[in-house]
Amino acid sequence: TSKAPPGVVLVLLLLLAAAATSPTALLSAVPAATAFVPSTITSARPLAAVAAAGASSSSARGTTTTKTTATFGAVPVPRSFYRRRAAPPSSCAAAANADESDSDADGAAAVAPGAAAAAGSRSVVSEAVLSSISESVSSAESWGDMFDLRGPESILFAVFSGIRHGAEPSGAMGCGGIPFLLRSNQVVEATAGGASLETEEKLAGFFTYDDLIQAVEEDFLDADRGSTDSSKGWKVAAVSKPRGDTFEDARMTREEIDAALRKGTVILSSAGAHIPKLAGAALACTDASSLPCALNLYATTAGKVTSAPPHTDRQDVVVVQTQGKKRWRVYSPPDPALSIGADMFARGKGNDDLPLDALNAGEYGGTELLLDATLEPGDVLFVPSAFPHTTDTIVGSAEESGAGADAAATSVHLTFNFDTHVWDLDYLSARRLALRRAGVTDWALGQFGEGENRYVGRANAVQPPEVRIDLFRPLPLGLLDDDDIEEAGAAAPAAAAESAASELERISRAVDEETASEVPSEIWAETIEALRRHGLDLMDIHRDMYISAVEEGRTRRNEEAMTAHLRGEALMRARAMTPEKMQRLSVFRVREYFGKINEAKEALVEWSRAGVASSSTSGGGEGREADGGEGGKGGGESALPDNWEFTLPLDVGDQVEADLGGAFFEATVTKAEDERYDVQFFDGDSMEGLSRDMIKLLTPPT
Template identity: 55%
Template sequence: MKFPSVSIAALAAFASLNVSTVSAFTSPSSISSISSISKHTLPISHVSLKATIEATDSGLDESILTRISASTEESKQWAEMFDLTEEAGAAYHALFTGIRSSAALGVKGKPFYLKSSQILHAMDNADGNAFEGFFSFDDLAKAVEDDFLDANRGSTDNRQGWKVMAVSTPRGSSFQDARMTLDEVNLALEKGTVIFNTAGSHIPKLASATLACCDAAALPCALNMYVTAAGKRTSAPPHTDRQDVIVIQTQGQKHWRVYSPPDPAMKPDADMYARGKGDDNLPLYSLEEGQYGCQKLLDVTLEAGDVLFIPAAFPHTTDTVSDLENVPSNTSIHLTFNFDTHVWDLNYLSARRLALMRAGVNDSKLSQMKEEDNRYVGEVNKLAKPVRDDLLSNLPLDFLDDTKDLNKAVDEVTAELERISKEVDPETYAAVPSSIWKETVQQIQNQGVKLFDVHRDMYLAAIEEGRLRKAEEAMTAHLEGDALKRARAMTPEKMQRLSLFRVQKYYEQIDEAKKELADWAKEGSATTDSGSDPNALPQDWAFTLPVKVGDQVEADLGGAFFPATVTKAGGNSFDVKFFDGDVMNGLDRSQVKLLSPPKASAGNDDEEMPPPGLTKKELKRWRKKQEKSKAKKGF
C-alpha cells in the first residue's frame, strides 16, 4: 500500500494553523460512538462459506457467487450496525467476505471476473447493483473541490515500465495555490490515467467501502482509484502488483488483459511483484508471445458494476478503446481494493527473514539479512517452484481475526513456517532456536492487529467527516448569494479537517508499528558495524547525512515512509524507486530517510554504486553513463 505524496510547499503554507481549532468543528462524541462499535461485535462466520474452488472458470465464479449470497444477510447486519446501508456497505461487505473465504490468493491464486448481472442475482438486490454508479466523475469533481487531494498520472508506453508523475504542483504559497484543481485533473486525463492512492482514507464517500473491505477480509486494506478518459490505447502498461486486488468498475468501461505470473527464475534479479514498473520493462509483446512462461488468462471489458480479481504477481494491462464518446460521463473510473498481505509482512518469506534476524543467523541461502534488502529479488527466485510458492504464500486470512482463536492461529502458522523454512534451507532452519519461530509469528500478529486497528480508525474518521460535511451543508442550504458563500468559505478551522491533516496521525501510527517490528528483529542480531560509534552520529543522522545513488532508504509518501532505492541525487533533490516499483521524483532531503549510516569509502568519495536489481544490459548502460560523467568532470 502506498500513500499519496504531499508537497512540502503545501505543508509549509499551513504550518502556522492552530490544530486546536479542530475540536470546535468536529464531533468527538459522534466519532467515539462509531469507534466503540467493535469489529468483532458481529461475529461473521466464514467457516460456513468456505468451498473448494473448481478448476474451470465457471466453477470458480459460481463458488464465489455462492459465498457472496451466503454472506448477504450478515453483511446487511454489519452495514446497519455502522449506519452504512445508504453507502452500499452491505454489498461491499458481502463481496469481500465471499472473496476472503477463498484460499486462492497470491502466486497460488487465479483471477476471475464477475458480471454485474451475476452479482445482482447473488445478492438478490431488487434495487439494482450497488457498485454501478457508486462513484462517478461528478463525485470526483466534488471531492477535488471539497478536499485537499493529491494524485499521480501514469505513463502509457506499453513497451516500457510504468512510471508515475505528479498531477499538480503548487502555484504559490497560499492554500488555494497549493490545492490540486479539477482543471489539472482534466489536463492529466488527456495524457494518461490519473491515480488517487489510498483514496479510501482521503475521500469520505469511499471510506465506507474501504472499511467494509478491512472488516470482511480481517486485514489492513487500502483503496486506490484510477480514472481514465475514454479512447486511450494504453491506460496502464503491463505490470505486476504486490497486492491481491479486487477491481470494481463504477463508471465507464475498461478493457483488461491478465496473464499468468512470469517465471522468476528466468530473471531472478527482477522483483516478481514489481515487474513492468520503473526501469523494469515488461512489454506487451513479451506477454502475448509467452515469454517468461506467461499465458493469457483473461481478456475482458469491465462495465459499470462488474468486478475483477487479480492475484499478486499476475501481469495485467488496460485500455479504454471503445466507441464511447470522450465526455466526463464516459470516463472510466474503477476502485482497486488491496489485500495487502505482502506489504505488511503477512507472508512466510517475511516471517522467515524476521526470525533469522532475531536469532542473529546469517541467511546464507537467500542472502537477505539487511533490513533494506529487497526480499523478492535474487536467490529466492532460484528456489524450486513448489518451495518458492510456499515461501511467498500469504498467512491465513483469519490470522488477525479476533473472532477466532488467535493463539491457535499462531500455532498453525508457526508449524507451517518451520516446515517451509526447513525446506528452503535445513542448515539455517536448525540454527534458529525453536522458541524464536513462534515468538516471530506472535510479533507479526501483534503488528498486524495494530495496523488493522489503525486502518479501521482512519476510515471511521473519514466516514465521520463526510457526515459532518453533509450536516453543515444542510444547515446552510437555506442561504443564498454572499451569505451562502460566507457560510461555506474555507476557514482555517475547516482546513484542519481536510484529509491532508486528518490522516497524518494515522500514518505516524503505521510507521510506529512498522518500526517496532523491525527494532524487535534487530535486537537479537547485533548488526552494528564494527568500528562504528553510534554515539558519534547526530541524532537526526537519518535525515541529514549525505545520500547517494543506490542507497536503500525509506521515502515519504504523504507522511508514511516506505522502502525505496535512490536513483538520482542532486543537491537537495532526490529521485527514488519504491519497493513496489513505483517511481517518485524531486523529493526533498527531509522526505528521504537513510536506513544505516554511510560507510567510509576507501576510494573515491564521489563513486556511485549502481541501483540494485539491474539486468546485465541495464548495468552496462549505467556504467557507460558513469564513465561519460567522469570524463566530463575530468576524472
C-alpha cells in the same frame, strides 16, 4: 471424487472444463492438466477440496463480535465480523462443465484456447465465491446497520467476505492463485436476499468522475498520472504542482485533473483514507477480510490504447468498475527464476520493462493470456498478486471511445488491496524476521541489509518451484481474526497461528536445513505471534482512519444542509475555509494515522532486533555484522547529528524510506541532483523530485 487424490480431482476438473469447450481444447489442455499432478498430490492443493466438498450444504451463518477498538458515536465498534467459512456451491463439477461466463459467445470476454483449463478453474472459483457472497448477506446487513452504511458499502462487505471465504480455500489467492470475474448481474443476484440492502444502489455508479471532481474541490488531495507506453515500465508523475505560496495555490484543481486525463490515467493512492465517500468501502474491505486494506482510485478517459502498461502488483487486487468501461488482460506470472534480480511483485514498474508483445509471445517462461475481459459498471474482477495485467479503454462504440466522448464515458474503477506482502504477512518475511530474532545469518538467501528488497535475489531461485511458491505465500487470513471466534467451520486464530508456525518452520527447513536448524524451536511461534500483533495493530489503525473519514463526510453533509438556505455573501462566509476546517482536510487528518503506521512498522523491526541484542549479551549472535545489526554501526552513531536520517547526503543506490502520501515506505534512491531525489519504492512505483526531508536514510555511512 471424494475418494480420489487431490491432484487427480483437479486434473479431472480441468479436463472436464476443456471438454466442454471443444475436442481441440481438450487435447491442448491435457499437458497443462497433467502438469498439476506432482504438486497437487504432494501438497494437496485446496482447489480440489472445493470440488470434493461440493455435495455438502452450508447452514445459516451467525455473527460473533466481541472485542472493540473504537466507538462510532455511542455504538461500540467491533474489530471485525466473523462468519463461518462459506461452503462451495452444491455442484462444482457442474460449474466446471458450464458455459464460461467470460467466453466470446456473449461478447463479454475471451480466453486463449490454450487457457481452457484455467478457464474451468475460474468457473469453479467464481461459483464458490458467489455462493459465499450469498451466505454473507446477513453479516453484511449487521455490519451496515452498525455503521449506518446500508448501500454499496454493505454490498461490498458481502463481496469481500465472499472472496475471502470462497477464494482462499479454493487456492485462488496469492501468487499461485486464479484470476476470476464476477459480472454485475451475478453480484446483484448473489446479494438480492438482503432485505435491508438498498438494491437500487448497486456498485454501478457508486463513484463517478463527478464525485472525483467534487472531492478535489472540497478537499486537499494529491494524484499521479501514469505512463502509457505498453513497451516500457509503468511510471507515475505528479498531477499538480504548487502555483504559488498560498494554500489555495497548492491545491490540486479540476483543470489539472482534466489535463492529466488527456495524457493518461489519473491515480489517487489511499483514496479510501482521503475521500470520505470511499472510506466506508475501505472499512468494509478491512473488516470483511481481517486485513489492513487500502483502496486506490483510477480514472481514464475513453479511447486510450494503453491506460496501464503491463505490470504486476504486490497485492491481491479486487477491482470494482463504477463508471465507464475498461478492458483488462491478465497473464500467468513470469518465471521468477529466469530473472532473479527482478521483483516478481513489481514487474513492469519503474525501469523494469515488461513489454506487451513479449508477454503475448510467452517470452517470460511461458506466460499465457488467462483472461481478456471488458469491465462495465458493477463488474468485479480479482487479480492475484504477481499476475501481469494491462488495461485500455478502446471499447464500445466509436462515440464511446472517441476523443469527444463526454465525462460520463470516463472509466472509473476502484482497486481494493488485500495487503499481505506489503505488511510482512507472508512466509518469506516471517522467515527473515525469525532469523534476525535468533541472530542467525541468512547465508542461503543472502538477505543481510535492513533495506534490501526481500523479493529480489536468491529467493527467486529457490528450488524446487513448489518450495519457492510456499515461501512467497501469504500467511493464513484467519490469523488476524478475533481471539474469541466460536463459529464452527472457521479456524480460530490460535489454531491458525499454530499451523502457520509449523508451516514457517517446514518451509524454512525446505529452503535451507542448515540455517533453519540454528533457529531455536520457540522462535517460529514467537515470530508468528509478533506478526499477528503487528497485523492487528495495523488493522486497528486503518479502521480508525476510515471511521474518521466516514465521520468527516457526515459532518460536511450536515454543514452543507445547515447553510443551504443562505445566499450570496452570507453563503460564502458560512462555507469559507477556516483554521478548524483546514485541520479536517485529508492532508492533515490522515497524517496522524500514517504516523502510527510507521511506528508499527518500526516496532516490528525492533522486536526482531531485540533477539539479536539478547544473543549478543550471552555471547551468541554469530553473523550479526553481516545482517546489518548493531555491530555494523559500532560507536560511530554517537558522532552523528541528532537528525542524521533526514539530513545526511544521499547517494544513488542508498536504501531509504520515502514519504508516500504521509507514510514512509521502503525505497531506493535512483537519482540525486540539486538536492532533489528520485526514488523507486519497494513495489516498483517511482517518484521524482523529492526534497531531503521526505526521505529517511536507514543506515548511516561508515
